[in-house]
Amino acid sequence: MRVFALVVATVTTGLTAALFYAYACSATAGLSTADNLMVAQVMQRLNVAVLNGWFLLGFVGALVSTTAAVALHLPSDGHRVLPAAVGALVCYTGSLVVTRVVNLPLNQALAEAGRSGALGYAGVGTGDRLPSRRAQSQWIAARALLSTAALGFLCWALVMHCNLGPR
Template sequence: MRTLQTAALLASTAGAALMAGLFCAFAYAVMPGLSRTDDRAFVQSMRHINRAVINGWFLVPFLLPLPSLVLATVLAAKGHGPEGLPWIIAALVLYGAAFLVTGTRNVPLNDALDKVAPDTAPERLRDARAAFEGPWARWNTVRAVLHTASLGALLWALHLHGAAAQG
């Protein structure tokens, strides 16, 4: 069971690291870069990004940590590597919160922006951008911080798990 817990922790850590990196990159590079474009380019670019990101390369590391963390939590609670349990629970809570932010904040903003046709009048593009850009960037920063904190908790849980295995 300890090997299964190690695998669950490693899968969760890899997913959390990839998501933290993706959302941090949006916070410090993608959104600041797009902020320098005109309204039409901004709306078109975000629509393209939001459609392109829904693929296996995103969905596997985004979704896999949740069941992996639940499994690692259950195994630790049953005595299979319990030393990291508080950190595994913290990682699960943080990752779950980030997942909820994505689903309840960023995705609805993406969906609203997706309804704006590229050939829309300039004032409608400006309004759509204004309704999207600030809130999306703020919530993206929140999820970036949550994923990064989850990653930190997972790294510490892995350290404790490995140290206990070496005895």
């Protein structure tokens, strides 16, 4: 059961890390030279399109399976894997905090601006104080790095579980 939890955690975290990586490297980089209206429109469409069952499977599945992997490795015979599993959980939770504190409020403000017909970016017409495009890109990159670090920790946990690591 332990190895199953680690594998599921690794796969779901990998899917989420890949999405965040692609988002950070492609979407934000591709939009860096676009005007504010174009950025707002594209981000509104991406935010709607990404919310689907496949995304939620990886996004929520990574948290649930990584938590399960940590819990399953709490007994003394699982302590060799525990530091890496806990590191993964901390990093992935960090990416969720960034999502909750920075990305979701921005996504909501962009959606409201679209519904109200407000043009532009960063809360034009909503009265919200939102991060600049540069700050938003940095937070998107931070989320990608945190989820990628979680993936690295889970890979190391699998190595340790299989007794392939240093002894």
